[in-house]
Amino acid sequence: xxxxxxxxxxxxxxxxxxxxxxxxxxxxxxxxxxGAPVVLSMWREFLVMAICGxxxxxxxxxxxWPRFDALDWVIIAFAAVAIFWxxxxxxxxxxxALGVRFDVMPFVFLLxxxxxxxxxxxxxxxxxxxxxITAGVVVLFGIFHATSLPKDFLTHFGYPAYNTVPDAENGLxxxxxxEHTTSVCRATSxxxxxxxxxxxxxxxxxxxxxxxLQKTRERGRGVxxxxxxxxxxxxxxxxxxxxxxxxxxxxxxxxxxxxxxKVQYRKKIIIAGLVVLVLLIISAGIFAWRFSVEEKNxxxxxxxxxxxxxxxxxxxxxxxxKKGLQTIIAHPLGMGLGxxxxxxxxxNEKFLTENWYLQIxxxxxxxxxxxxxxxxxxxxxxxxxxxxxxxxxGLFLSLFGIAITGLxxxxxxxxxxxxxxxxxxxVNLSYQVRN
Numbered sequence: 001x002x003x004x005x006x007x008x009x010x011x012x013x014x015x016x017x018x019x020x021x022x023x024x025x026x027x028x029x030x031x032x033x034x035g036a037p038v039v040l041s042m043w044r045e046f047l048v049m050a051i052c053g054x055x056x057x058x059x060x061x062x063x064x065w066p067r068f069d070a071l072d073w074v075i076i077a078f079a080a081v082a083i084f085w086x087x088x089x090x091x092x093x094x095x096x097a098l099g100v101r102f103d104v105m106p107f108v109f110l111l112x113x114x115x116x117x118x119x120x121x122x123x124x125x126x127x128x129x130x131x132x133i134t135a136g137v138v139v140l141f142g143i144f145h146a147t148s149l150p151k152d153f154l155t156h157f158g159y160p161a162y163n164t165v166p167d168a169e170n171g172l173x174x175x176x177x178x179e180h181t182t183s184v185c186r187a188t189s190x191x192x193x194x195x196x197x198x199x200x201x202x203x204x205x206x207x208x209x210x211x212x213l214q215k216t217r218e219r220g221r222g223v224x225x226x227x228x229x230x231x232x233x234x235x236x237x238x239x240x241x242x243x244x245x246x247x248x249x250x251x252x253x254x255x256x257x258x259x260x261x262k263v264q265y266r267k268k269i270i271i272a273g274l275v276v277l278v279l280l281i282i283s284a285g286i287f288a289w290r291f292s293v294e295e296k297n298x299x300x301x302x303x304x305x306x307x308x309x310x311x312x313x314x315x316x317x318x319x320x321x322k323k324g325l326q327t328i329i330a331h332p333l334g335m336g337l338g339x340x341x342x343x344x345x346x347x348n349e350k351f352l353t354e355n356w357y358l359q360i361x362x363x364x365x366x367x368x369x370x371x372x373x374x375x376x377x378x379x380x381x382x383x384x385x386x387x388x389x390x391x392x393x394g395l396f397l398s399l400f401g402i403a404i405t406g407l408x409x410x411x412x413x414x415x416x417x418x419x420x421x422x423x424x425x426x427v428n429l430s431y432q433v434r435n
Contacts, residue, residue: 006061013054013116014123020047021423022130024416025138025200029190032172033157044419045101052112059115066115067431071378075111078371079104081364082337089336095347099337099363102413106422107375113426124427128207131420132227135204139230142189142197146237151175151185178239187237191416195409197234198243199402200417204231205247206398207424209254210390246405250397257393324353327362334365342413356406356413376403382429395425 023030024044031041059066068076082104089096118124145153154174155161161174172192175185191197208231211224235247327335338344341359344351353359361369376399383396398421405411412418 006058009054009058009061010117013051013058014120014127016047016051016054017127017423017427018130020044020051021127021420022134024420025134026190027416028172028192028196029157032159035158044415045105048105048109048419052109055112055116058117071375071382071429072111072114074371074375074378075107078368078375079108081368081371085334085336085364089338092336092338092347095338095343096336097338098343098346099339099341102341102343102415103337103360103363106412106415106418109419110422110426110429113423114430116426116430117432118427118430119432127424127427131207131424132211132224135200135231136227138189138200139204139227139234142187142234143230143237145189146185146187146234184239186239187234189234191414194238195240195242195405195411196414196417198238198240198246199405199411199414200420201231201235201238202243202246202250202401202405203398203417203421205235206250206394206396206401209394209397213390240409242405242408242411245408246401246403246411249404250401253400254397320352320354321358323351324355324358324362327351327353328358328366328369331362332366334361334363334368337363339363341410352410354409356410359410379425383425392428395421395428399425 027044034040082100086093086096152161152174159172159174176188176194178184178186186194187197188194189197191200205228208224208228211221212228235243324340327340338347339349340351340353340362341356342352351362353362357369357372360372364372380396380399383392383399386392402411402418402421
C-alpha cells in the first residue's frame with residue numbers, strides 16, 4: 001500500500017509540474033481573457049503549494065529527514081527575514097503576503113523541489129518538451145503581435161486600448177508603443193508587458209543552449225536552433241534596453257566560459273555569437289526602414305533616440321533608483337514586504353524603484369538585500385559546479401541574465417518566468433540526482 005501511495009504521489013507531482021511549466025507562461029493572457037477573480041488568478045500559487053505539500057507528504061511517508069546545504073540555509077534565512085516582518089504588518093497581512101509571493105515564494109519552492117526525487121530522465125525530458133512547445137507558441141505569438149497583427153487585436157481578449165507610456169503601474173495593454181512613436185508596438189505576447197515578456201525570453205534562450213550544443217545532428221537540434229533564432233528576434237522586438245543588457249552580459253559570460261573550460265563548444269558559440277550580431281544588424285535595418293516610412297522621420301537619429309535614449313524613461317529610471325537608495329539609507333531595517341515595487345501598486349501606494357535589488361533593500365532592509373545577493377551567489381556556484389553540464393549552465397545563464405536585468409527593472413517580479421526557472425533548477429539540483 002505504501003509503495004502504491006508513493007507511486008501515486010510521484011506521478012501526481014510530475015503532472016502538476018507539467019501543468020505549471022506548460023500553462024504558467026499563458027497566465028496574464030488567460031486571466032485577462034477570462035476576467036478571472038482574484039482567487040482564480042492565484043492558480044499558480046495553488047499549484048506550487050500542492051507540489052510542496054506532496055513533497056512534504058513523501059518525506060513523512062519515507063521517514064527521512066530533509067537534507068540542507070548552504071543554498072538551503074540561505075533560502076531559510078531569507079524567508080525568516082520575511083516572516084520577521086509579519087507581526088509588524090499585522091494590519092497589512094494581504095500586502096505582506098503579496099510581497100512574500102514576489103520576493104520569497106519562488107525560492108522556497110526551490111527549497112522544497114530539491115528534497116524530492118526527480119531521477120527519471122524520461123520524465124525530465126517530457127518536462128523540457130512541454131516547456132519548449134509552450135515557448136514556441138508564446139514566441140511566435142510575440143513576433144506576430146509586434147509585426148503583423150492589428151494593434152487592437154488583444155482588445156478582443158479583454159485588454160485595454162493602447163498605452164503610449166508603458167511602465168510598471170499601467171498594467172496590461174493591447175499595444176505598448178515604443179516611446180516617441182505612434183505606430184510601433186513593443187512585443188508582449190501572452191505576458192503583462194514587454195520587459196516581463198523579455199524575462200521569459202531570457203529563460204528560453206538559456207534553456208535552449210544544451211539542445212543547440214548537443215553533438216548529434218538530430219531533428220530536435222534544428223528545431224532548437226530555429227526557436228533560438230525566433231526568440232532572439234522577439235528579444236529585439238521588446239525594445240527593452242534592460243533585457244538587451246541582460247542578454248548581452250549573459251552572452252559575454254558564455255563566450256568566456258567556453259574559452260575557460262576549453263571544450264569543443266567554443267567554436268560553435270563564437271559562430272553563434274557572430275550570427276546573432278548579423279541578425280541584430282539586419283533586424284535593426286529592417287526596423288529602421290519601417291520606422292522611417294511609418295513615422296515619416298529621418299530614421300537614423302530618430303530611431304536611435306527612440307530605442308536607446310528615451311529621455312522620459314531614462315530620467316524616470318534614475319529618479320526612482322535614487323529614491324530607492326535614499327529609502328534604504330533612511331530605513332536600513334526595511335519598510336516591510338509589499339511596500340515597494342509592483343506589489344505596492346496593488347495597494348495604491350505606488351513606490352517603484354525600477355531596480356530589484358533596491359526594492360529588496362527597501363522592503364527587507366540591508367540584511368535582506370545581503371541574503372538575497374548571497375542566495376544568487378551560492379545558487380550560481382552550484383549551477384556551475386559541473387563545468388560540462390550544459391543543462392545547468394544554461395539555467396545559470398538564464399538566472400544571470402535575469403539578475404543583470406534586475407539592475408534596471410523589477411525582473412524577479414515576473415513570477416511566471418521565475419517559477420518555471422525555479423522548477424527546472426529544482427529538478428536539476430535535487431539531492432536525488434547528481435550534484
